[in-house]
């Protein structure tokens with residue numbers, strides 16, 4: 001399937017068939033993540049592939065009871081890997097390991113506005129979220145082209161997910177990606193018109 005066709009065909013899928021996803025498909029999808037671009041090619045991501053039904057049940061609970069998270073035969077958990085920043089994330093790693101992180105919205109906004117005062121930490125955080133998101137969308141499009149359905153899931157309790165999967169503190173989960181053969185064919189959701197999104 002051409003990329004443009006996959007982009008146009010993709011829908012968020014929340015109903016899945018019971019049949020398992022072949023190992024080769026999961027590998028192909030992870031390969032799409034691995035090949036994603038990232039700032040300075042730092043590849044600040046790690047992935048956990050969950051198929052175990054008990055763990056999927058726990059993930060569903062951590063995702064505020066979104067049932068399709070359990071019903072999907074596979075859930076790929078996309079995490080930020082702060083260790084990939086090396087020395088540039090020393091402070092972030094210290095904070096993550098001490099669990100003493102206090103998000104500084106002001107610093108983040110300053111960074112996004114291009115004002116002085118933002119630290120390396122804010123830059124790393126923004127770039128890590130962008131990098132992981134690109135990898136996730138690569139997986140979404142790869143899955144579509146293989147006839148599989150996915151749905152981005154951000155509504156979950158990251159602390160619970162980290163506990164369930166015993167993730168290291170330096171690898172917080174950013175997105176859950178339930179994956180499986182679609183058992184629905186939803187109509188496209190509405191989008192703003194081109195003129196509405198042009199400044």
Ligand SMILES: Cc1cc2nc3c(=O)[nH]c(=O)nc-3n(C[C@H](O)[C@H](O)[C@H](O)COP(=O)(O)O)c2cc1C
Pocket residue numbers: 010011012013066151152153154155156188189
């Ligand atoms: C960052 C992000 C987070 C999302 N989180 C959730 C979620 O927690 N639960 C859910 O059912 N859908 C979630 N979605 C899916 C959106 O609701 C969906 O993409 C949007 O309604 C457009 O529909 P479509 O994907 O079928 O085109 C998320 C999508 C994105 C990109």
